[in-house]
Amino acid sequence: MEILSHRIDRLAESETLQMAKLSRELRSKGFDIIDLSLGEPDFQTPKHICEAAKQAIDDGFTKYPPVAGFLDLRQAIADKFKRENNLEFNSEQIIVSTGAKQSIANVMMVLLDPGDEVVLPSPYWVSYREIIKLGEGSMAAISSSVDNNFKITAEELEEAITPRTKIFCFSSPCNPTGTVYSQSELEAFAEVLARHPGVFIISDEIYEHISFLGKHESIAQFESLKGRVIVVNGCSKAYAMTGWRVGYIGAPLWIAKACDKMQGQITSGTCSISQRAALTAITSDQSETVKMRNEFQRRRDLVLRMLKDIPGIKANYPEGAFYVFPDVSSLFGKTDGQQIIMNADDLCNYLIYHAHVTLVTGRAFGDENCIRISYAASQERLTEALNRLKEAVAKLH
Ligand SMILES: Cc1ncc(COP(=O)(O)O)c(C=O)c1O
Incomplete structure (x- = not known):
């Protein structure tokens, strides 16, 4: 049976x-x-990244890596946040995971209790919905349509937030719509969220480097949300590294520590060889x-x-x-x-x-x-x- x-x-x-x-x-x-x-x-995957992985094998990176990621990789990611996004995270606030998908699952699992609500602009990436179910949370979707290029407004966000809302989660650029929120649109979201200090923000920026608007904007840039934004990113899309499984977060320290604890009991650290390749991907020429x-x-x-x-x-x-x-x-x-x-x-x-x-x-x-x-x-x-x-x-x- x-x-x-x-x-x-x-x-x-x-x-x-x-x-x-x-x-x-x-x-x-x-x-x-x-x-x-x-x-x-x-x-x-670009050749120089593959070469770095081969070198890592030759250099003996074949043992269990630290659960949260190698320290030099975490530092390189913190530097990337500063250099590209003007965001301040120290290496302790960075957790490397087996793909951005695991990063998102970690954060949802460590923040959600049964019945907590996650507000999502719809259409949304399928896995958000299923991960929320795994976390026993409930989903509150804000719908949008092709007529407004699948963007939700700050007013709609305000209306969707209830006393049970724990997380607002969105991707920009967005899968499945390709929608990108501008700095002023993100600022309007930040103004709403500033009035709801119990709500955490998962900002999924995995498509950061596939934006046709020029400079990428992160909602984490707004001072009023300090200590409440978890930025999710990774190597899959920017470096054509889907199979290597490297994602990461920059998060408030207590959330980073909880994610470290979470994945320490489920997957341990991400593949050591992939981590060395990711270090090269993030720190080398981006052409x-x-x-x-x-x-x-x-x-x-x-x-x-x-x-x-x-x-x-x-x-x-x-x-x-x-x-x-x-x-x-x-x-x-x-x-x-x-x-x-x-x-x-x-x-x-x-x-x-x-x-x-x-x-x-x-x-x-x-x-x-x-x-x-x-x-x-x-x-x-x-x-x-x-x-x-x-x-x-x-x-x-
Ligand atoms: C919006 C979004 N977030 C996260 C991911 C997961 O990426 P990863 O391969 O790093 O797990 C994807 C992959 O399709 C995605 O579209």
Whole structure:
């Protein structure tokens, strides 16, 4: 008899990974599938970072590393916060984890008690929702739509906060929408949050280096929030290092210490070799990151240009990350003569079988009217994918 815990039973399977699995299955049957479902840069990790990892093996970095990360890496991250974001953290306030995902899970687990609320702008990254469940907290989503480029306002944030709110968590640049909050918009959030001193802020800045607006802005810059912001970041997106699993936080010391304790009982320190590679990634020349960012911007422009030509798809204007999150609700109720498209799930299914393009339903991110298109693919493949989408959508009437 299978009796899983209540905890795991409540957890949803990742829709992104489900779509990737379906892509693999169809590919193994010989179909030319273009997978635009994944949140992963398609570039290889820059060579000098790989070399640093090889050197680390030769230098004997093969033992258990410190749970919170090697001290020189933690110091390099503290220096990065000062240099790039003008934020003051000392090395004790930095905890290196097995990916930003673990960093976020650590923080939620150490702050949430059953019934505590986490306020999230919606659409949101899927894992926030599931991690909140694991922490036995409850989620309060603030919805937004394509018409305001998926931005919530300070007034909406104020309205969502209740005496039970413990955390406000958001990503900018955002997955799945690519939305980037400006400094003045963040300042307006900070003014609201200053009136609610019991609320902690998880600022997920994993897409910091894939922003097309120039200087990245962090909500941690505002004096009124001092001691309450946990900045989450990592190497996955900036350095195409998704497989290396290195994330980190800069946090108030007591939260950093609690996260150290938490991961000390679950994973211990992040892979020693990955940590040495991360040290090189963070401290070396950043030109590879800039090149990747520029290529993402060209792809964003290409995808937006081609989406304009597809009737029924209303695209937002992403200013960062590598996703477009168009509203496709005007296609609902249409049919290709065989199947009626009732919702975004149906459309994604239709597109994988009829266009051989894999996308993710917006439902996974809290918005049933949308689909997520990842443009982490070459311009050639994106052009082919968008042409196929146009053709498949044209068959719907
Ligand atoms: C918004 C957001 N936060 C965090 C992560 C996790 O990144 P990592 O690979 O460092 O765990 C992702 C990955 O897709 C993401 O999109």
